[in-house]
Amino acid sequence: MSITLQPATPASLDEVAEAVATWQQDGGPVQLHPGDLGWNWSLGTERLAEAIRVWRQNGQIRAVGLVEDAGLIRMAIAPSVDRDDAFASRLLADLSAGAPGVLPADKAVVEARAGTAFRELLAGSGWLADEPWTPLCRDLTDEVEDCGIRVEVVDAHNVRERVAVQRASFPNSTFTPERWRTMAAASPYRRARCLVGYDRHGEAIATVTVWSAGQGRPGLLEPLGVHRDHRGHGYGTATSLAAAAALQEMGSSSATVCTPSSNAGAVATYTSAGFQRLPDVTDFRRPS
Ligand SMILES: CC(C)(COP(=O)(O)OP(=O)(O)OC[C@H]1O[C@@H](n2cnc3c(N)ncnc32)[C@H](O)[C@@H]1OP(=O)(O)O)[C@@H](O)C(=O)NCCC(=O)NCCS
Structure with a gap:
């Protein structure tokens, strides 16, 4: 069975995003989502393609890795290879020290929330538990309550308001209107929406982007932010509710999100908005 690894090309990104969308399943792990690709698309098509690795089995895309920062790769793995030991071995070999083209020799962290065989192999090969993340999920079968803000x-x-709130929410944000336009022109945004929340004085105080993966599949919140001067007034909860309602309108089966477990405020906020906290899941770090 032939397995190949290649970087994505700008021309293949739509196919990659569509493959990742079909792997999102209710009850499955909250893994790399087309929304993560969509959000990173704001950096430009060329730059995103350079950051993506694609594993194909007999020509079909079976795993996708998004290299973020030096040494971190975020994986999406097809359910069809969930327990495929040969496929898992190939992934591990490609991420090992000395393997060219994916991760540097000195630092390697792998976010692999899906792929049972791959996760078992990483753990069994001495890879260590790294940062813990908390997945949260809200089922969208029932109507979502009113969020209470405009x-x-x-x-x-x-x-401009959306960008200003992003920058006031994330101190290291480099988001710009130009980047928003680049993101909004890319294929994943065809089933996504950015929302801005306003306080009763009409000031923009919160923002979220919601990404559907298609009808009947889990959607994603990425990112959610409340302006630093307006925290602690329930706007995070309200905006998470608005996000869930928007995903429901777009046909998502559930609203999902994953946040560092250390981000207690975010975990509390999603929980307040009716998201169920799922068991924490750690990244894997290659032993030195
Ligand atoms: C996380 C964030 C969205 C919360 O927004 P917020 O408007 O302050 O949240 P709310 O006022 O709606 O609070 C919701 C709940 O979280 C709790 N909470 C908020 N911040 C908290 C903190 N830092 N520590 C512990 N609990 C916190 C509140 O007490 C409240 O709990 P309750 O409903 O049980 O009373 C905001 O702090 C933020 O934008 N942070 C930076 C960006 C970020 O981390 N985004 C999320 C990950 S993508």
């Missing part, structure tokens, strides 16, 4: 969908008229 929320608008972002387009040209309020993109």
Whole structure:
């Protein structure tokens, strides 16, 4: 059985995003989502393609890795190879020290929340538990309660507010209206929406982007932020509710999110918005 590893190309990104979308399943792990690709698309098509690795088995995409920062790869793995030991061995070999083209020799962290055989192999090969993450999930079968604040969908008229709130929420943010336009023009955004929440004075105080993976599949919140001057007033909860409602409208089966377990505020906020906290899951670090 032939397994190949290649970097993505700008022309293959739509196919890659679609493959990752089909792997999102209710009850499955909260793994790399087309929304993560969509969010990173704001950096530009060329740059995103350079950061993506694609494993194919007999020509079919079976795993996708997004290299973020030096030494961290975030994986999405097809359910069809969940227990495929040969496929898992190939992934491990490609991520091992000395293997060219994916991770540097001196630092390697792998986010692998799916792929039972691959996870077992990493653990059994001495890879160590790294940062813990908390997945959360809200089922969207029942109607989502009203969020209680005014929320608008972002387009040209309020993109500056969306960007300003992003920057006021994440101190290291480099988001710009230009980057928003790049993101909004890419294929994953065809089933996504950015929302901005306003306080009763009409000031933009919170933002979220919600990504559907298609009808009947789990959608993703990425990212959610409340302006640093407006925290602690329930806006995070309200915006998470608005996000869940938007995903429900788009046909998602559930709303999912994953946040570092150390981000107690985020875990509490999603829980307040009716998300169920799932067991923490750690990344894997290659032993030195
Ligand atoms: C996380 C964040 C969205 C929370 O927004 P917020 O408007 O302050 O949240 P809320 O006022 O709606 O609070 C919701 C709940 O979380 C709790 N909470 C909020 N911040 C908290 C903190 N730092 N530590 C512990 N609990 C916290 C509140 O007490 C509240 O709990 P309750 O409903 O049980 O009373 C905001 O702090 C933020 O934007 N942080 C930076 C970006 C980020 O981390 N985003 C999330 C990950 S992508």
